[in-house]
Amino acid sequence: MKVLVTGGLGFIGSHTVVELQQKGYEVLIVDNLSNSTLEVLEGIKKITGKKPSFEKIDLRRKLQINDLFKKHPDIKGVIHFAASKAVGESVDKPLHYYENNLASLIFLLQEMQERQIKNFIFSSSCTVYGEPDILPVTEQAPIKPALSPYGNTKQIGEEIIRDTVKASSNIKAIALRYFNPIGAHPSGDIGELPRGIPQNLVPFVTQTAAGIRAELSVYGNDYPTPDGTAIRDYIHVMDLAKSHVIALERLFKQQQKNNFEVFNIGTGYGTSVMDIIKTFEKVTGLSLKYKIVGRRPGDVVAVWADTKLASKELGWKAEFGLEDALRDAWNWQQRLLLK
Numbered sequence: 316m317k318v319l320v321t322g323g324l325g326f327i328g329s330h331t332v333v334e335l336q337q338k339g340y341e342v343l344i345v346d347n348l349s350n351s352t353l354e355v356l357e358g359i360k361k362i363t364g365k366k367p368s369f370e371k372i373d374l375r376r377k378l379q380i381n382d383l384f385k386k387h388p389d390i391k392g393v394i395h396f397a398a399s400k401a402v403g404e405s406v407d408k409p410l411h412y413y414e415n416n417l418a419s420l421i422f423l424l425q426e427m428q429e430r431q432i433k434n435f436i437f438s439s440s441c442t443v444y445g446e447p448d449i450l451p452v453t454e455q456a457p458i459k460p461a462l463s464p465y466g467n468t469k470q471i472g473e474e475i476i477r478d479t480v481k482a483s484s485n486i487k488a489i490a491l492r493y494f495n496p497i498g499a500h501p502s503g504d505i506g507e508l509p510r511g512i513p514q515n516l517v518p519f520v521t522q523t524a525a526g527i528r529a530e531l532s533v534y535g536n537d538y539p540t541p542d543g544t545a546i547r548d549y550i551h552v553m554d555l556a557k558s559h560v561i562a563l564e565r566l567f568k569q570q571q572k573n574n575f576e577v578f579n580i581g582t583g584y585g586t587s588v589m590d591i592i593k594t595f596e597k598v599t600g601l602s603l604k605y606k607i608v609g610r611r612p613g614d615v616v617a618v619w620a621d622t623k624l625a626s627k628e629l630g631w632k633a634e635f636g637l638e639d640a641l642r643d644a645w646n647w648q649q650r651l652l653l654k
Contacts, residue, residue: 317341318563319390321374321423322397323367324351326507327438327496330556331394333362333505338560342367343387345374346397350510358505374419384426392434392563395423398468401514402442402613405465416468417475424479424486431485434566436559437476439490439577441548441618442466450585451621454492454577463613473577480574487574489562494548494581494620496555498640499647506647507552516591517549517641521648524601531603533588535610540617544588548581548619551635551643555580561629572628581620582633595641 318335322328323344329351335342336359344356344367353369360366370386372379374397384390398416399405405412420437427435443466444452445459461467476488497517499506512528513519523531536543558580565571586594592603626632 316391316567317343317387317389319343319345319387319393321345321393321395321419322351322438324348324353324355325396327552327555328396329355329359329505330500330552331396331559332359332367333500334556334560336363336365336367343390344369345372345383347371347373352508355505355508361504362500362502374422375414377422380422380426384430388430390432392436392566393423393427393432394436394438394559394563395420396438398438400465402463402465403611404514405463405468406612409464412464412468416465417471420472420475424475427486428479428483433485433487434563435476435486435488436562436566437472437488437490439473439492440466440469441492441494441579441581441620443470443473443492444618446615447618450617451583451619452579453621454579454624462615466613477575484574487566487571488576489566489571490575490577491558491562491580492577493555493558494550494579494618496552497549498551498553498635498643500553501643501646503643503646503650506644508651516588517644520591520595520603521644523603523605524595524599524645525648525652529604531592531605532608533592533605534608534614536607537610538616540587542587542589545614546585546587546617546619548584549586549591549637549640550580550582550633551640554633554635558625558629558631561631565629576628578625578629579620579622580625580631581622583620583622585617585619586637591641594637595645598638598642599645
């Protein structure tokens with residue numbers, strides 16, 4: 316069964332491709348290589364023994380998507396990762412984020428509707444909750460005004476999907492609202508590979524430890540949290556990847572309760588920035604250089620997941636801990652240094 320994975324050479328996408336191939340799915344990756352490299356294909360092949368099919372296309376180009384589906388008429392499901400994803404950058408470049416994240420989604424859904432492809436998994440985010448009133452946050456929590464254009468694209472994306480499945484009963488969709496993915500494949504053959512200065516915490520931590528960055532910036536230590544730093548729910552990317560395969564199989568088996576479902580994908584635990592630093596130092600035996608700087612626009616104080624619904628409906632729960640994720644992230648960074 317052929318599955319299209321957009322953004323499949325990115326961090327979460329590549330790990331999901333590994334899980335799909337190990338489950339026996341035929342995978343077609345599309346990626347414009349704006350934040351990834353073709354070397355990832357070799358990493359996937361090394362882990363699974365098979366190189367997935369790959370097409371370099373820009374999903375903002377409607378004709379390219381049309382040609383893709385003509386060339387591959389046997390696609391049975393779509394997992395849509397392709398999007399720009401940095402909160403801070405989205406504040407500076409809102410129009411880029413709206414074009415990149417929403418045009419690609421609309422064009423994909425139009426093509427699926429035209430070709431009656433039924434199964435769609437959307438890469439959503441806990442940013443849809445904004446600054447939640449109650450923690451841990453459940454799927455029933457109110458969707459508040461987004462604190463960043465990135466978060467807004469995920470909110471609008473979910474609305475587009477909800478309206479589409481309501482109008483087109485042949486499309487079934489699941490949005491996975493995930494929290495903060497970290498780590499790497501335990502083999503060290505694939506992992507997070509940001510271009511330029513990392514926008515996410517853990518790659519900046521590992522690059523600082525490796526001497527690539529002079530020091531780590533901690534954005535704010537005056538939050539109303541136990542140690543003053545922001546709190547997030549950090550989930551191992553392998554746990555996250557598995558949730559996508561389980562969700563896709565739910566659609567294939569027609570087990571969904573309605574045409575559009577949403578699930579939180581996290582660990583259920585909140586971890587502060589300082590906790591990340593201390594745990595990384597513990598598992599590696601290294602000492603990190605860091606400095607406290609001002610808060611970053613678009614960041615919330617604290618958010619972590621209530622994962623009961625995913626556990627009940629998907630039979631999924633996170634299996635890896637924070638130490639596992641940070642150890643795997645450091646292993647990946649060390650492998651990069653040897654390349």
